[in-house]
Each structure stands twice: as C-alpha cells, then as structure tokens.
Amino acid sequence: MRFVDEFRSGDVARQIAERIAGLVEPGRHYKVMEVCGGHTHAIYKHGVEDLLPPEIELVHGPGCPVCVIPMGRQDDAIAIAERPEVIFTTFGDMVRVPASHGSLLDAKARGADVRMVYSPLDALKIARENPDRQVVFFAIGFETTTPSTALTLLRARAEGIRNFSLFANHVTIIPAIRAILDSPDLRLDGFIGPGHVSTVIGLRPYRFIARDYDKPVAVSGFEPLDVLQGVYMVMRQLASGRNEVENQYTRVVREEGNPRALRAIAETMELRTSFEWRGLGFISQSALKLRDEFADWDAEVRYELPGVRVADPKACQCGEVLKGVIKPWECKVFGTACTPDRPIGTCMVSSEGACAAYYNYGRFARRRGREAEIAGLEPVVREPASA
C-alpha cells in the first residue's frame, strides 16, 4: 500500500533502532511518554517496543479521547440517547464504554436509537433525512476532531437545520500534559508529541514543556517508523543536553498549525471554566463548550441532563494508567475483572486505550522480553526472516 508501507519498513526500522541504541548512556533508564493514544496503538500493533533497547521505557499518556470521558458524561449521553424522539449518533468507540447502567450498546439493545457514524457530517446528514426526529451527535476528542465538529455546527446553522444538536465533550491536550508534568508521581525524560492534534494547534503550544520543564518534545506521526524516529529525536536531544520542540511529522504538521481550523473552533466554541477528566479529576480550562450563539444546537441546553458526577468504580485505576503512573498490568483488575469483552474502565475499551492495546496486542511480546531479561540474555531483536 503506497504512502503506508514506506512508513512500516523493517529495514529502516532496524537502522533507526541501532542509532537509538547508540545514544543510550550506560546505566541510565529513560522514560519517554507518548502523549497520544494513536501512538500507543501503533506501538503495540507493530511491536515497536521489541526494537527498543531495554533502557528505554515508553510511558503511555492521556491522549486517548474515549478514555478521558468521565462516567457522569457517559450517563448524560445515555440519558439523551434514551429519549424517544432522539437519534443518538456517536463514533464507534464510545458505544461500549460502561456507564452507571450499562453502555450505549446496552441502551441500543433496550430500544434506544443509537447509530455509529464516522464523521459529525454523517450525523448532520441523518438529521436532514429525518426531519421529524432529533439527531444528537456525541462530540468527543482532542483538537484533532474538534474542527470537524465546529464545521458541522457552522453548516447546520448555514442550512438552518434545527433538529440537530451536539453533546460537546471536546477536550484540549495542553492542560492534561501540564497536569502530568506537575504530578509528583512521575519522572519523565521526554515526550513524543501528538501528531494530529499538532496539525491543528501547531508547535508553539508545546514550548513551555521545553522552556519551563526542561523536557525535549518530538511531535510525531502515527506510523511505527514515525514513532521510532520520534524516540530517536528525543534521545538525540537528551544525549546533547537540548530541550526543544522538534517536528518529526513535517509531512503534515506546520509550525503555526491550521489557522482556518482554529478560527472555526474559536467561532463556535469557548473554554469551559473546568471539566472533569476520567481519573485526572477536574482540570481548569481544559475543555470546550458551544458559544451562546449556538445554544440552539447545544444538547446540554436543549435537554435536561442528570449532570451527576459519578465516581469511577473503586477498582478502576484508569486515572493512574492515563497519567502513566502505573502500567496497565499493574491495575488490580487488569485482565481479571476488566477485559476488552467486559471492560470496567475506559482504557480497556478504546483501541487507543493503553490497557486494551496492551491486552490485545502486547501481552505476549512483553512477556518474552521480560523472560529474556530474567535469563540475562540480550534483549529480543528478531533477525529479518530473509537475511
């Protein structure tokens, strides 16, 4: 497949892996956080860790949009979905997220009209086709998906579509990164910055990480070679004592981001004073709501919502996993009470969640690596089959 296979080449990967290994200071342990769930997914799906020296540990960050939605918001979503006049549209990942009384998929089985869409524009299309129903879109995601929600809203207004509204849960990545940097539990050496968020916001918002916290950042793409090169760029900065925001994903990310997308967001949405993140608690100015001019399309205005703050299940440690404080397998319920087919926490639901990625893809490869370490062997780096 063109434009994909080039970024999955095993030969190039081995060359980069050798260079990374050459940058490791003997005796030093490196913790590099990949901020975005898309990175976590790529790392496990392609076995990127198998190519890294054991001194480098990848820590999974908070950038999984499904994972950070708190249970109370999920309850609100289900309350909207269960209204008889509503067609509730959502990205597929959200339908299996457990709320207080089951998931959206359970609500659908009870009779709610829940439909999966790939874009908010599809939801708007459903609204056009069903003028006698109310169509609500469950808007979630970081700055990556926010522009498409904003543009859909502008189009709904331009076309005068009144039977359409948004349940806005868009969050912003910078406050979450700052919360992690301020967290006393975690010592990180550097960041693999989120690629798609950066196509929108550009590189400038990350500068405080290098300037105020002395950590290198490499904004990276989502193919396995992108991630590996991102690790290399962070390691190269560490080896030369630099702390900068570098751009690995130059084929997509511009320094200034995407001004048109940012304008569309600014036109339709504004910061909430505070928003609850699953496991991270309330973070000020970390999420967006619709501006008052768009109240007619705001599901939070249109419908009376329970709006109850629901504590996460006691056993669930998604918050610690999201902050990278514990590894997925260190959660008490990982793999026993909480599995991809019967998830308790959000991190086990989304394919971008660290727990689901580790459970579905990573659990044997990691074990093999550990056994090799225990046996005092060299880290596992497979020889190419053809060589």
Place this chain on the structure above:
Amino acid sequence: MEPRQPAPAVAPSQRSEGEVLDAIERRRRRPHVKLMDKQITLAHGAGGKSSHTLTQTVFLKELRNPLLEPLGDSALLQPNGGGGPRLAFSTDSFVVKPLFFPGGDIGELAVNGTINDLAMAGGRPLALSAAFILEEGLATDDLSRIAASMGAAAERAGVPVATGDTKVVERGKADGLYISTAGVASVNRGFELSPAAIRAGDRVLVSGTIGDHGMAIMIARGELELEVDLESDTAPLHELVAALLDATGEVRCLRDPTRGGVATVLNELALTTEVGIVLDEAALPVRPEVSGACEILGIDPLYVANEGKLVAVVAPHASDAALAALRSHPLGREAAVVAEVRPDPPGMVLLDTAFGGSRVVDMLAGDPLPRIC
C-alpha cells in the same frame, strides 16, 4: 491549571507482570458457564468472544450431545451404524444488508455458505434446504432475482436445493428477507479432518486474499462514502477442497474463515488444541483496496469476513504440495503459507509484524469498531 482534585493514592497491584499474564491465560481457557449479559447485543452476533460465550453458555449447555460438542463447521453423522460413508450436516443463516452487493447477493451467499461449511469436513455436498423469512412489502422482483441467483449458484456448484420453506412477517420485522440454508454431504475420505490432528511444526495456509467479502459489504452499505472497486469473494469451495485433499493426505484440518475472519478461526484452533500459532504479517495476502479501506476504518483485515476462502492446516512436509494444489485451482491462485504451528505459547495466536516486532492476535471483543482518530 492544577488538577483541583488530587488523584487517589496509587496502590498498584502486588502481582508481577508474569503472574498477571498467567492469570489472563487461565481465565481465557476457563470454560464459560454463565452468560453475564442481561440481553442480546450485536456483539453476540459478531463472531468473537461474545458469540463464543453465547454458544457455550446457552446453546451447548441446553443442547449438548456428542455430535454438537466439537462445534465444527458441520457435524459428522455415521448413518446405519458405521461402515458406509459418513454424512456431514450443517446449517447457516443469512441476514446480510444490503441484499445485493458487488460480487453477489444474499441468495448466492446462502448457497455457497452452507456448501463451504460442508466442504470443510472434506465432504461432497449432496443437497441443500432453503428457508425464507420474507418481510411484508418486499418487492417480488427482488425476490425473483435472489431466487434466480440461488438457482444459478446451486447449478454451478452441482448441489440442488432439494427442499424449502417460506414464512412472511409484518413490515419492520425483517430487513427485506432472511435466508437459512442447511445441507448434507457425504464424506468418503479415509482420514478425518480434525483440529485434534494439529501438531507443532504444521503450516497454516489461506487460499487467497483475506477480508474481501466483509469489506465489500461495508463499502456497499454506502455509509462510508468510500469509492473502492471491491467485490465479495463468495464462491463454493468444495472443488478446491477436493483438489487439495487429492494432492495430499496430510491436511490436518480445514476451516471456513467467515464471520470473525482468519484471526478468529486460528484462535479457536489454538485454544482447542493448546498450540501456539505464529502468523507472518508480510506473507498475508491482502488486496491493496482492502488494506487501504481497513487502514482508514481502523479495522484489521485478519478479523474481516471471507465467503470464498479456506484456512488449511497441513503437515510441514506437505505444505509445498498443498500450496501448489491450491494455486492450480482458479479459486486458490493467491494462496499462501501464512503461519506456523509452534508448541508455545499454547492457546495463543501471535503475529510477527512486517515492522520487525511481534504482537498477540486475540479473539475479537465486540463488533469490529472503527477508531476515531
């Protein structure tokens, strides 16, 4: 921008990583005794873990008998108390939407699907039954087209539809029509195809490109607005199977990777025979159109349904002969050796990625859901 509410004190699990992973493996093997779900969801029909649990906890529990227990693609009957040829017996239902799609329609699918279930037992299909559940309002022109296509498929395969039934339900109670077919085949070979015959060292072959049917259907639904030229691979496989079994007597087991795809079939084999199966990502035949669409939708072609492909496990020294036999048949031209059976890790399917890493390929949890970014 401090989090206002301090995170709860961290109390990580006292278990080591190895203990956690071992516990997961024990849990995966534990037979399901009770269905925990209060109601049926679409996940129960997706062919993955939920379907598996439903079958174990409801159907096998209530209907258990030695014929059903192996849960193969078809049951093997020994009429007349032994001696003569055995009969393979199988049934399948078809609820595909849309009814007509590039490369076929629900009628052709219903004929080929049951023929393929029978073929996986190494049988020569003798006859099929067809039961129709029609929705009030269905255009008779559509029904005629579907019936004609079933007739053509039966004719091409040389397997008659020998008996049938029709029911009509009120508007809104069925999506146009549903078809259920059943069939019998005579099994005349001297050896039995069974997962129990699988040994470490065996090779796993697929008879062609994977994921064509499932992806063609997803695209035909028109919800994705993807313009991809892709047809369903629906085809009767009994002649391909005959060619394979004529070429080598060392085929261990055949499977029909429909719903749940190749990954689900291999997981079932690994779990029932307690072997490890290691796939080579670079060897997997996948059409560029399928891998491109899967990439966009965040779906793994290993889990996407096939309707004209088989998975064969063969003895290591028979692998070349098996590959040649498959490739010499029009339905197996793109056959490939894609995996090897290993003693470890028992019950698991792994994938060596083209990138140079490795990962687990587990049974699917829930529907194959798209990633959102």
